[in-house]
Amino acid sequence: MSMSMSQKILAHHANVDSVRSGQLIMADLDLVLGNDITSPVAINQFKKFGVTEVFDKSKVAIVPDHFAPNKDIKAATQCKMIRDFARDKEIENYFEIGKMGIEHALLPEQGLVNSGDLIIGADSHTCTYGALGAFSTGVGSTDMAGAMATGKAWFKVPQAMKFHLTGSLQKWVSGKDVILHIIGMIGVDGALYKSMEYSGPGVASLSIDDRFTICNMAIEAGAKNGIFPVDQVALDYLKEHNMKTPVIVEADEDAEYEEVFEIDLSTIRPTVAFPHLPDNTRTIDEVGKVKVDQVVIGSCTNGHISDLRVAAEILKGKKVAPGIRALVFPATQQIYLDAMEEGLLKIFVEAGVAVSTPTCGPCLGGHMGILAENERAIATTNRNFVGRMGHPGSEVYLASPAVAAASALTGYITNPETVKENE
Secondary structure (H helix, E strand, O other): OOOOHHHHHHHHHOOOOOOOOOOEEEEEOOEEEEEOOOHHHHHHHHHHOOOOOOOOOOOEEEEOOOOOOOOOHHHHHHHHHHHHHHHHOOOOEEOOOOOOEOHHHHHHHOOOOOOOOEEEEOOHHHHHHHHHOOEEEEOOHHHHHHHHHHOEEEEEOOEEEEEEEEOOOOOOOOHHHHHHHHHHHHOOOOOOOEEEEEEOHHHHHOOHHHHHHHHHHHHHHOOOEEEOOOOHHHHHHHHHHOOOOOOOOOOOOOOOOOEEEEEEHHHOOOEEEOOOOOOOEEEHHHOOOOEOOEEEEEHHHHOOHHHHHHHHHHHOOOOOOOOOEEEEEOOEHHHHHHHHHOOHHHHHHHHOOEEOOOOOHHHHOOOOOOEOOOOEEEEOOOOOOOOOOEOOOOEEEEOOHHHHHHHHHHOEOOOHHHHHHOO
């Protein structure tokens, strides 16, 4: 039976020759992830099972990143609970403040993700790791509990959608614009419980950070997962970060796809998602004059070193517009260190930007950047639902680091091309 990339990975981990879409399978897991919001619920369920140990101390990862550094007593209590659990169960991959990062940037960086892996995480953006050719998807805390105990999980095999990419991106256009373009095209439920699989000659032109961003936001189209082929770009990243032998999984030439989309990357413009859904997209040429109060650059979606370099290139030697609060969140401690050594943090501070330790912070309305009523933010985060970043009367506009940085300089959503032309 012909299979897609995702179906092949699921079949291998279910120890069967083949699977078909819609089939229910029990599969072995390579990694189980939780954070400071979802892990406490999972731990309480785990205790009810009557088991004393996790299935594999090296295959469970817990990262306190959403409300950490602790924003209040409740957050401190939750973090203490998972810290105690990790210590008691001798979990090897527990990442505390000062050694941590935002989970979806941290795990690949730490070498915990390999191509061909099957990974679940109690966080919807676990689909990020498809950039490295893994099948990764978000689950609920109860599923996380069962997985910590058994190392297994149930899956319904998804249908696949194919996105055939050609061409290459223009200057100031990135993976964020690609995925916003796609979500704007198919809708927030356009890939509901499906696998978004990428192929074509255009893939080679996308950096690994572009791919992380594109797969991260697969869930914003309703997808079960997003996944890229394991090419030289992915292999180079794995060689640098992962000591395991890469597992190369390729879709069969006659694999069945529910839909196939042809996308010429060279035609994509900087794209902005207006409130209050990620599919409410407009190109930068269609935005008009939209005033903002806050700019957020970072998160699991766009806190990589390449994102910070783009923002710094635009901000260098300039000042954030009066009345604008601009925040930068490097996704991991290593990215923070790299940005410091490259002089990017100096550029940000001199421009009037506040630089934070790695944390999810304002992305989910957590802390360090909450919006008041009637305030607007342009952010490189992944969701812009009602009240996502604070007051239900606030608004969030999603964009790339280039657009966000340009907007910080003017106080309005701004085309980065315009800022650079005016230098």
